[in-house]
Every structure is written in structure tokens, then in C-alpha cells.
Amino acid sequence: MKRLCFVALPVLLGLLTPQGANAQTTATGTLTVSAVVNSSISLVFNSDPSGVALGGSGTAAATLTFGNVQAFGGTLAPGVVRTNGTDNFTVTSGVDVLVKKSNSNSPKYTLTAQLSTNDSTNTWTVGGVTVTSGSPAQISANGLYSSNVNFPVGITIPNSENAGTINNVINYTATAN
Amino acid sequence: MKWSIRPSGAAAVAIALLLPAAARAQKQITKKAPPSSLMLLTQEETPVSLTVVSLPDGAPLLGSQGGWTLDLGRVSYAGIPATPNVAIERSSGSFVVSTEFGLMIRDPRQHPRTVSLLVFLEPVQSRVAIRIDGVTLQAAPQLLAAHIPTRVVTRHRLEIEIPASLAEDEKLVVNGIELSVVPD
Numbered sequence: 001m002k003r004l005c006f007v008a009l010p011v012l013l014g015l016l017t018p019q020g021a022n023a024q025t026t027a028t029g030t031l032t033v034s035a036v037v038n039s040s041i042s043l044v045f046n047s048d049p050s051g052v053a054l055g056g057s058g059t060a061a062a063t064l065t066f067g068n069v070q071a072f073g074g075t076l077a078p079g080v081v082r083t084n085g086t087d088n089f090t091v092t093s094g095v096d097v098l099v100k101k102s103n104s105n106s107p108k109y110t111l112t113a114q115l116s117t118n119d120s121t122n123t124w125t126v127g128g129v130t131v132t133s134g135s136p137a138q139i140s141a142n143g144l145y146s147s148n149v150n151f152p153v154g155i156t157i158p159n160s161e162n163a164g165t166i167n168n169v170i171n172y173t174a175t176a177n
Numbered sequence: 178m179k180w181s182i183r184p185s186g187a188a189a190v191a192i193a194l195l196l197p198a199a200a201r202a203q204k205q206i207t208k209k210a211p212p213s214s215l216m217l218l219t220q221e222e223t224p225v226s227l228t229v230v231s232l233p234d235g236a237p238l239l240g241s242q243g244g245w246t247l248d249l250g251r252v253s254y255a256g257i258p259a260t261p262n263v264a265i266e267r268s269s270g271s272f273v274v275s276t277e278f279g280l281m282i283r284d285p286r287q288h289p290r291t292v293s294l295l296v297f298l299e300p301v302q303s304r305v306a307i308r309i310d311g312v313t314l315q316a317a318p319q320l321l322a323a324h325i326p327t328r329v330v331t332r333h334r335l336e337i338e339i340p341a342s343l344a345e346d347e348k349l350v351v352n353g354i355e356l357s358v359v360p361d
Contacts, residue, residue, distance in 0.1 A: 026225075026357050026358060026359050027224060027225045027226045027227040027282070027357070027358045028227060028243075028355065028356065028357045028358075029227040029228070029229060029242075029243055029244070029245065029355075029356045029357075030243065030244045030245070030352075030353065030354065030355055030356070031229055031245050031246075031247065031278075031354040031356060032240075032244070032245065032246040032247070032350065032351065032352045032353075032354070033246070033247045033248075033249065033307075033335065033337065033350070033351040033352075033354065034246060034247070034248050034249065034348065034349065034350045034351070035248075035249035035250065035251070035252050035274060035337065035348075035349045036250065036251045036252070036346065036347070036348050036349065037252060037253065037339055037343055037344075037345065037346070037347045037348075037349055038251050038252065038253035038256060038345060038346060039253065039345030039346065040253035040254045040255035040256050041255060042254065042255040100254075100255075100341075101341070102253065102254030102255065102272065102341035103253065103254065103339070103341060103342075103343050103344065103345045103347075104345050105344075105345065
């Protein structure tokens with residue numbers, strides 16, 4: 001009888017073990033995530049192969065440095081093209097504009113540009129269109145998304161202008177059509 | 178849930194019916210063994226519980242036990258997220274919206290233990306990819322992490338990769354991230 005006691009204990013344990021004791025207890029929860037996806041477009045400037053290498057190429061805040069320019073003679077920076085007029089000269093450089101869209105059905109974009117600061121002496125152009133500080137000038141009404149489009153930037157400088165530095169900022173705006 | 182061998186009660190009666198000899202043996206033990214010895218036979222299987230908690234640098238969390246909602250608000254490829262603590266990373270053709278959240282595994286047991294965290298998606302989202310801690314969620318449960326300590330908040334990163342081709346102004350609701358913990 002005494003021996004049976006030691007045998008019986010494990011048997012008892014086995015019978016009293018809950019049915020699912022070997023299957024591990026779990027806890028669960030459900031996580032829901034919600035968001036609203038808005039359409040958007042982005043604009044960056046890229047160096048055009050034919051133009052001046054931009055500072056900050058690939059970003060939305062690039063710098064175009066023409067370097068030293070003069071009406072006649074001298075050496076122009078790579079990518080700068082000079083044309084002489086009757087009483088002025090123009091320097092231009094290719095600048096690529098890349099507009100991308102996301103979550104949008106828009107087929108094309110409209111591009112405008114505006115000078116940040118008024119310049120009553122020199123004439124500024126983007127893609128051949130004169131831009132001023134007065135109001136945005138439409139550069140393109142049918143811009144292609146996801147494609148580098150060269151809109152050359154030009155400055156027409158009167159020959160009568162004194163030598164000095166010319167600075168300005170051109171603000172570009174792309175709007176989905 | 179608690180199971181213990183008691184000197185008397187329904188369990189003992191049932192065993193007596195099944196194993197008369199064993200029942201007699203148990204009776205013998207009851208007479209001889211001190212109470213402390215009986216306690217050694219106690220087997221506990223206490224459940225753990227899972228709670229999703231918001232983090233100070235995570236997106237707002239709504240909900241209560243068993244069901245929670247992370248609202249990421251309005252998001253777009255080029256824009257800045259309107260909801261605090263929601264980040265956006267852009268890549269070609271898609272963008273990833275991410276935030277952080279916490280998990281707390283509550284365990285009523287006296288001694289700390291670790292758990293494994295499983296996660297799956299129901300229903301599966303075909304339009305977006307959803308990742309937690311870098312693991313892309315699928316219909317089949319996947320091990321997210323093992324040996325997670327209980328009673329502490331663990332930090333996790335949720336990412337949703339949204340393709341640029343997804344329609345605009347679409348309300349995206351991922352309503353089936355199922356989390357499950359299993360004691361190690």
C-alpha cells in the first residue's frame with residue numbers, strides 16, 4: 001500500500017492538469033490604423049546637362065551662379081550662354097524643373113515664376129517668359145510630371161549698367177491642373 | 178485559472194471513481210503529508226493580457242481593452258503630416274507613414290516571465306504594405322519578437338507604405354492588425 005502511494009501521485013497530477021495546460025494561454029488585441037491620403041505634387045530643380053551646375057541640385061531650393069559675366073570677351077563659366085543685343089547682353093543657363101505627383105489624377109501642371117525682389121534695371125526670364133516681382137508669370141500650362149523640363153533662366157543686362165553684383169530669388173509654383 | 182490537489186472535493190471524488198486504488202492512495206497521502214507539501218502540487222496557468230498604449234512621441238491612440246485605433250490623420254507624399262508624431266519618408270513611387278506605439282503585457286503571476294508577440298493582418302491589405310518593427314504583415318501569424326518581458330512597455334514602430342498611385346482623398350483604414358502574445 002505504501003508503494004502505491006508514490007505511484008499514484010503522478011497519475012493524480014496528470015488527471016488534474018487542465019485540458020489546455022500544454023496549449024499555452026494567449027492574449028490578443030486588435031489595432032486599427034486610419035489615415036486619409038491627400039494628393040500632392042513636389043517640385044525640385046535639377047542641373048541641366050547644358051547649363052550651369054546648380055548648388056542644391058535635386059532640391060526645392062537651388063542656387064544658380066553665373067559667375068563673372070561681361071558683354072564682350074572674357075571667359076564665361078561652363079553652361080553659361082551669352083547673346084549680345086544692340087545695347088545689352090543676355091546670359092542664360094539651362095535649369096531643369098522636375099515636378100512629381102502622388103495620389104493624384106492630374107494630367108499636367110501649370111508652372112509660374114515670380115521674382116522675389118523688384119529689379120528695374122535687368123530683365124529676368126524663365127523659359128523665355130519675362131518674370132517680375134509684380135505678379136507670377138505663367139511659364140507653362142502643360143508641364144509633364146516626372147520629367148525634367150528645361151526652363152532656361154536668363155538675365156538681360158543693359159550695357160549701360162555699372163559693373164557690380166546682381167542677385168535675386170525666383171519663386172516657382174507648380175499647380176496641378 | 179488555478180488548479181490544486183485538495184484533500185477532498187469533487188476532483189477527489191471523480192478520481193476515486195476512475196482509480197479506486199489511487200484514491201485510496203491519495204487518502205493515505207492526505208493523512209500523512211503536511212499542508213506545505215500539498216502546496217507544491219499546485220499548478221497555476223494564469224492568463225496574460227495585452228494592452229496597446231500611446232507613447233509621448235507616438236500618434237494619438239483611441240480605444241480600450243481589446244481594440245485600439247491609431248489615427249494618423251491626413252498624409253501626403255509632399256506635405257507635412259498634420260498629426261503630431263507622424264513621420265513621412267519619401268521614396269520613388271511611394272511614401273512611408275510611420276509612428277510609434279507601445280505594448281504592455283500584463284501578467285498577474287508573481288514571478289516575471291517573458292512572452293512572444295505574434296502579429297497578422299485580417300483582412301490582408303493589397304493596396305498598402307504594413308510593417309511593424311520592419312516585419313511586413315501578412316495573413317499568417319508571424320513572430321514579431323520573442324522573450325518580451327511582461328509588465329513593461331515595449332516600443333514598436335508602425336509603418337504604412339502608400340504607393341503614389343493610390344487614389345487621392347482616400348480614407349485608408351487598416352482595421353485588422355491582430356496582435357497575440359504567447360508565454361514563452
